Amino acid sequence: MQMQVVGLTTPQEVYVASKDRKFRINELLVLEDLYQGNLIGEVVESNSYNRFIPLSIGSSIHDADVLESLKHLGYSISEDEINIAKVKLITEASFPVVTGSSVRLPAFDEVRGHLLKGVREDGLLLGEIKNTEETAATMEDDLKGLCEMFSGGKLYKTKNVPFFLDLRSFQQYPHIGVFGGSGSGKSFGLRVIMEEIMKHGFPALMLDPHYEMEFSESQESSEEKRDFKDNFRKFQIGEHIGVEFLNLSRGDLLALLSAVSPLTEAMSSAIESLHLRGDTYLSFSNRLELLSEALEMGRLRIEQALKQDMEPMEREKHVKMRQLLEEYQNIPLPSVQGIAWRLRRLHNSGLFSHDIKPVKEAMMQGKLAVIQGPIWLLQVFSTYLLSNIYRKRRDYKDGELKGEASGDYFPPFIIATDEAHNFAPKGRDAATKGIITEIAQEGRKYGVFLILATQRPTLLDETVTAQLNTKIIFRTVRASDIGTISEETDIKAEEARRLPYLPSGDAFVSSPLFGRTVAIRVRFPHTRSPHTQNPLDEIQLHRENSEDKLLEAIKPHLPIYAASFARAVEEINRQAGANYEVRTLKAALDTLVENGKLTRKASPLGDIYQMADIY
């Protein structure tokens, strides 16, 4: 197996040819340069030619120089099969590589530094580095076969070099972007990242608008049975967690109300004067309701009413209304009503009936807290939650830095979310945008890290995108998104061209730690999402279940004449938990006949249905 550098070379890029070896994209090669010693390069394009498709027919890489030097090196261009790779040097050479230099595959130790960063114990094992099988053969045994891969319908142990993301390096490169279109493997990727974070017991918080981040069921097919029941806790907003109204700052309250629907300026200033220190939900909402009633009635009618006879409670109410009207007469009624309905909407969601203590507790214990809720409520709540825990961490850390007796300990943590473009959108406001931008810019100092996943990197706020040091990029088809990705990462033009065709689960990792883009395949997750049932299977299962139920319910009535359906249908419905009418019952029984479970015979009194096995 002979491989050589051919054609015109530069210090950054060369072509390598071989008669008998097909090059694999992203594999690493050693170029044995006579003067500069061994150089490491990565295959970025691979082509193969034979005499039936002569080299001279259009392709970017076989320019005249390549052809010329192939001839010099003894290749017979019209007869041999020739494989040619475009190779980018990973470490730049000082001057162009010598044409004709021998090329070989590296032993693992020669490229270890390019493939593994940090120590294994601190790494998040995301999967394998693509096309490193031959190099991996010379790897120490305890790095071999570390994770399960799923490809081509088969599950197997990896034969490639494992890919670790060094958790320790987050201090330097704190934030991660996960990009990829629908079905590209982004959710699987996020799941794997979160599983790895849980393995390290690193406190984390995940916003889960899709209700899919469940880690208690292990993959059935996997050999490595592993669940994370004790490593994560799931909270539904309004059900398990919420905000304590009493502890809300004015700013928090404004953020919450505006997340329901943007506030007008008049509303914001009304809140400034209407919200009082020590307000509970009840005292604040009562004030709003009474004021709005008072504004509607007007001073004159309130005075008149007070002159009439009234129940003491009614009187008290009217006195209070008069007082409020005096105090807040300049606030327009629509503003008060606008605030009141926003507040009611928050209250109806259950938001004010709970607090965030359980989330903090889970994080203090090094667990992953999964926060679920509809996206609007998630926005509202996470604004409050993120600000609260970030502040807690910042206060603790600042106190420590100043050498002051520090307050309560709160650990470093990771915040992860899918649909990140909803939480920090470009060009428009969202409740969460402020806090996410702040963490993107300042979080590093406090050990607060972001993992932001989105299908649409183009819609993510630029300030935030610019702070995402590490990017994991799955299949992306949309040209505008490929454009954004190309601008924001060190992804090579050849790789950008491959983005629309990446198989699900393959990704490019662009990270300053590696100094280049690494092509990986994400491992098979240990756990599965509750959504993985195929809708077709769901329908089939449901159908079988309801058929079985109907069969059980009809049994006592068999044999049954079509004419007797009217009498039996009610009881059958009760037993089968169904809602048949005479007509639909007949159709359902006919289906059972088709499936061979019942038989139908014509008789002078109409059709008779009977159990199939009797005949």
Ligand SMILES: Nc1ncnc2c1ncn2[C@@H]1O[C@H](COP(=O)(O)OP(=O)(O)OP(=O)(O)O)[C@@H](O)[C@H]1O
């Ligand atoms: N690492 C992987 N290994 C094996 N198969 C994978 C991997 N990642 C994804 N797949 C396959 O691709 C399918 C789609 O992946 P996934 O659900 O992660 O896509 P997605 O990008 O999150 O899409 P969406 O945004 O629509 O949810 C999976 O159901 C699985 O069959």
